[in-house]
Amino acid sequence: MDSIKPEDRRKSSETFKEFLAQKGLRVTNQRTAIFDAVFNQEDHFTAEDLLDFSREIDRSVSRATVYRTLPILTEGGLVKEIDVGRDYKFYLANRGQKTEQAQVICLDCEKIFEIEAPFMEWYARSVAQKVGLEPVSQRLQVHARCIRLKEGGSCPNRESH
Amino acid sequence: MDSIKPEDRRKSSETFKEFLAQKGLRVTNQRTAIFDAVFNQEDHFTAEDLLDFSREIDRSVSRATVYRTLPILTEGGLVKEIDVGRDYKFYLANRGQKTEQAQVICLDCEKIFEIEAPFMEWYARSVAQKVGLEPVSQRLQVHARCIRLKEGGSCPNRESH
DNA sequence: ACTAACTTGAGAATTAATCTCACTTTTCCC
DNA sequence: GGGAAAAGTGAGATTAATTCTCAAGTTAGT
Known part of the structure; x- marks a missing residue:
């Protein structure tokens, strides 16, 4: 099920054209397809996933x-790149969330949760200041286990793998 | 200059033998050389660095x-593995620091600083609880710029690259 | 010393990501 | 609209860190 409203997608697509124009880049069918594929995804995806999704469109x-377009999107802030230490990266459509988010990675179901982490920037600043540095970006990753599984239950997302 | 005292290194080496014995692993010249090479390093190193250092010993x-021994050391808690999103990993001899450390990565000199981050575990727990998860480990990485460089000075570690 | 099990070195294999280059497509100026 | 320069593309080769394979060498008990 797709919870993105059609009008939102159209609007985003306009944004994308403006975005490309502003960077002096051309609007191509491929780039449009990739962009649409990105914003069809609610969840994290890999470059290979995105290739599949994009090909369904074009x-x-x-x-x-795909590999050429992803850096354009991430540098433009339209996509968030997430490296959780596996040998491939994850990506996520940026729909204007807070920048203060942590990744909580469930070791039972492998799912990645984007969770609000209040004051993370402030916290990172206080740490970086100790060595005379000023933060540009920060990321907090938490590897965790499902509490319900521990209590004899089952991880609610386990079946997704 | 090497600031590790000889007696400390010997002691660590004993620890390593006990460590291997306890895991049912054999003590070999290669493993000993790698272990010694690890604890000769004050700073972060890559697997390739470690290969060079180990070969100087044996x-x-x-x-x-080297690639087979590193996981043994990291799983045993003797070495800390650090992934800052490059296409190779860094490692660091674990000399019993706090677990509450963040990596501050200077974008000007590329150096990685291990900085104390008080309450990080508590903070990670409060974030993970929001999705019913219990932290196993957490890591905070801060990409930052040198304040002195910004003020017209130069990054004090710049020359190391 | 003997031997079964464990380790090792050298090089092949793997795999995400990047690069190359001949061929298309887009843009934009007329 | 038409045409050319510049930008973009697909297919497949390449890269590079890491992992795997397997024959040969070591270790640790007996």
């Missing part, structure tokens, strides 16, 4: 173009 | 053995 999209 | 150490 069969001609190649792996190379 | 010429026969191979890349495969």
Whole structure:
């Protein structure tokens, strides 16, 4: 089920065209397909996932173009890149969330949760100041176990894998 | 200059033998060389660095053995593995520091600082609780810029690269 | 010393990501 | 609209850290 309203998607698509124009980049079918595929996803996805999703929209999209487009999107702030230490990266459509988010990674179901982490910037600043540095960005990752599983229950997301 | 006292190194080496024995693993020249190489390093190092350092002690150490030994050391808590999102990992001899440390990565000199981050475990717990999870480990990484460089000075560690 | 089990080195394999280059497509100026 | 320069693309080769394979070498009890 897709919870993004059609009008939102159209609006985002306009934003994308403006975004490309402003960067002096051309609007191509492939880039549009990739962009649409990104904003169809509610959850985290890998580059390979995105290739599949994009190809459902435009069969001609190649792996190379996905890998070329992702940095454009992340540098433009439209996509968030998440590295949880596996040998591939995750990505997430940026729908204007707070910047103060932590990744909580469930070791039972492998799911990644984006959770609000209030004062994280302030906290990072207080740490960086100890060595005379000024934060540009920060990330907090928490590897965790499901409490319900521990209590003899089952991890609610376990079946998704 | 090496600031580790000889008696400390010997003691650590004993610890290593006990550690291997306890895990049912054999004491080999290669493992000992790698272990010694690890505890010769004050700073972060890569697997490739460690291969070089180990070979200075025992010429026969191979890349495969370094890569095989590192997980033994990290799982045993003797070495800390640090992934700052590059395509290779860093490692650091664990000399019994606090677990509450953040990595502050200077974008000007590339140096990684291990900085005390008080209450990080408590903070991670409060974040993970929001989705019914219990932290197993957490890591905070702060990408930052040198304040002195910004003020027209130079990053004090710049020359190390 | 003997031997079964464990380790090792060298190089092949893996795999996410990047690069190359000949071929398309877009843009924009007329 | 038409045409050319510049930008973008697909397919497949390449890269590089890490992992795997397997024959040969070591270790640790007996």
